[in-house]
Amino acid sequence: MTTRTARRRALQLAVGTSAVLLALTACSSSDKKSDSTSSGTPGGTTTSASAGSQKVTGTVTVFAAASLKESFTTLGKEFEAAYPGSKVTFNFGGSDTLAASITSGAPADVFASASPKTMKTVTDAKDADGTPATFVRNQLEIATLPGNPDKIASLKDLTKSGVKVALCAKTVPCGAAAQKALTASHLTLTPVTYETDVKAALTKVELKEVDASVVYKTDVQAAGGKVTGVEFPESASAINTYPIVKLKNAQNAAGADAFIAFVQSAEGQKVLSAAGFLKP
Template sequence: MTRSKRRTRRLLQVAGAGAAVLMALSACSSSDDSSSAAAGSSAGSSSSPKLSGAVTVFAAASLQESFTTLGKEFEKQHPGTKVSFNFGGSDTLAASITGGAPADVFAAASAKTMATVTDKNDAVGTPATFVRNQLAIATLPGNPDKISSLKDLTESGLKVVLCDKTVPCGAAAQKALDASRLKLTPASYEQDVKSALTKVELKEADAAVVYQTDVKAAGDKVEGVNFPESAGAVNDYPITLLKNAPNAAAAKAFIALVQSAEGRRVLTEAGFLKP
């Protein structure tokens, strides 16, 4: 074999070896890419599912403004969801839940009304207190009757309304009156705090014992008067996931929002106290 032929043969051998190496590297790269894609697909499938559907929240009437705000925020954070509220007296809501009304979340204005639900095993786990609320007197704008204390509400000729004693705001008002040894016969007992407040807003009553949050929400429609006895009748507000919640996943997420920093901000701005 001539020197020229030997050189050509050696070059072909080197080229073949190089091609083999390139093919091996290409195979490894393809394998790695496939593995990465498979891993990515696996990770995506294991992430939490997207929330959707309706969430029904039964909540104390005093939570109306703040929960409505949080409901809109929840829908914004989770497109495809819809939060529906049933606001009212906590005792009435609790009775509806134990009677089988479909709901996902219950937020009550007292531990006593929440116990109506937990005693029937209609709640999941232990309800968590997320805020507290304190009483105040709502008077007509400008406070024409010069009401400055709880005792002033007992003056003859003054038309005062209270929440029913079975409702948390009514029970708290009665506790404050008993502690002060005061007797008050109201013009009417209302089924929830918003109904009591409305009587003053419509000038159908001279004053009402409501929550500080309700006075704040009413703006210039009423004037608020704080009284020291209210410090001994502060209500804790518990919230819970309900056992037969139709949309438990979204319900848990709504409760998490209520308890989050954003939820605390909205509730604090509404006048609620930290738990």
């Protein structure tokens, strides 16, 4: 091999090696750009829920008014899907009973009440972390037996002799609202039973143990064909507002904040509106 030939081959080898190095460098740069995009930097597709799911985990314990059972159960499932690794557990009941449990030390992260009055029990005891926020409102409706065989058309019809009525206890928000509507109508009604929460009052109608009950529009809607709903104008003067708050001794503070934000979000409000709740 001549000296000139050897030099030519060495030069070709050097050029080839440089081309390989340039290709590897370009590939590495492209990979870094791709990684940056997928991790949520500008131009990425990572959603806020996915980002939040990395921080919100564990169990979120929610004490909520009985009338929220169906909608909050749905929201709980959607929350768990949005925040993998989280779990929402609920304690549904009369708001007054739940408030008393919280002030007595029952462990919970969030309280959603059916009235400001029952929420005040918790805030006065300094068991709330922050100021409660109204997230929905609810209106009363009469629930009758399917088909309304007694032809109940007004609140006054509930006072007729022989009509058996169930009401929520006066200390429960739905009971207080019903009493407010009756007072505004100058009516006196003696029910055959006072129930601990709105679902219990509704169940009395579903089981045909009473002819009618005064519950919320959302409860009538949730019951489907088990009852027939009758609207009455006096209900407009007894609309309940629903406040929600994180509790002071929340064991999952991050989860509590995230759940409350979820309830107030467009997605949360969509579920609540579909259940018959009014906008806050």
